[in-house]
Amino acid sequence: MATKKQRSPVKGYRMIQDSGTSKYVNRVMIGTPTEGDIRMEWAAGRYGMTIPTNWSMVNVVQFLNPYIPQRFSVADAQNLIVQHAIEKEFEWLWLLEDDTIPPPDAILRFNKYIRDESHPVISGLYFTRSVPAEPMIYRGRGTSYYTKWKRGDLVYADGVPTGMLLIHMGLLRAMWKESPEYVVQGRTVRRVFNAPLEQWFDEEKGEFGQVTGTSDLDWCTRVMEGGFFKKSGWDKFQKMKYPFLVDTNIFCRHIDNDGTQYPTEF
Numbered sequence: 001m002a003t004k005k006q007r008s009p010v011k012g013y014r015m016i017q018d019s020g021t022s023k024y025v026n027r028v029m030i031g032t033p034t035e036g037d038i039r040m041e042w043a044a045g046r047y048g049m050t051i052p053t054n055w056s057m058v059n060v061v062q063f064l065n066p067y068i069p070q071r072f073s074v075a076d077a078q079n080l081i082v083q084h085a086i087e088k089e090f091e092w093l094w095l096l097e098d099d100t101i102p103p104p105d106a107i108l109r110f111n112k113y114i115r116d117e118s119h120p121v122i123s124g125l126y127f128t129r130s131v132p133a134e135p136m137i138y139r140g141r142g143t144s145y146y147t148k149w150k151r152g153d154l155v156y157a158d159g160v161p162t163g164m165l166l167i168h169m170g171l172l173r174a175m176w177k178e179s180p181e182y183v184v185q186g187r188t189v190r191r192v193f194n195a196p197l198e199q200w201f202d203e204e205k206g207e208f209g210q211v212t213g214t215s216d217l218d219w220c221t222r223v224m225e226g227g228f229f230k231k232s233g234w235d236k237f238q239k240m241k242y243p244f245l246v247d248t249n250i251f252c253r254h255i256d257n258d259g260t261q262y263p264t265e266f
Helices: 040-047 074-087 106-116 169-177 215-225
Strands: 028-033 057-062 092-096 121-125 154-157 164-168 181-184 187-190 197-202 207-212 244-251 253-255
Touching: 028 074, 040 253, 074 092, 074 169, 074 181, 074 187, 074 215, 092 169, 106 121, 106 164, 106 244, 164 169, 169 215
Parallel strands: 028 057, 028 092, 121 244
Antiparallel strands: 092 164, 121 164, 154 244, 181 187, 197 207
């Protein structure tokens, strides 16, 4: 029976009451590094995904500050996103890049992994923006892409991209503690993600050398070689040769600025 204070001013209806027995849970944060321009197809895919019942989610999109002409690199944006997720005490981080179109059931499928807490890193499946397009599933470095799988398989790898990647925050917190600080647009962050770019001159050989790469494979290598699975309580995965899970049921389209989607064959 509602008290006098709780009664609705409209006869026959009662005010909605909050029990106050639980608080909001920062379960998963979606972080999107972007330059600001996106395709309509991406927006439809991103905001058209089916949302599970009783779902907790926060969107964080790092846009360019209009007062600063220089844009964020992917790695810098990723580090800013990680910092925000740590500060707000999220349980999971979902990196969803602005050229990766998620399938309608992506949240439902990721939700299963979040509920089960069976894997610390789960990637969706997508292909390179090239003709022919290549699946971004890697075993080894310098060995091209891995092919011994079919759609619907759960595939383990030692290299995955960050365009559709779910990561347990325990792993990222462990990495954050051991990552060097640097400054991005006046803000001090830590280099959890890094896009390798090194150049040197070998005086003995009289030759220049250069190493370049992307932040995704560099991050995967650091996770494994730095022992961060064990440091974050995922001991089982530290012992695995291929610790990153690719759920090929989460099949995404890779889209370029002209609207071409990859792979183009299907």
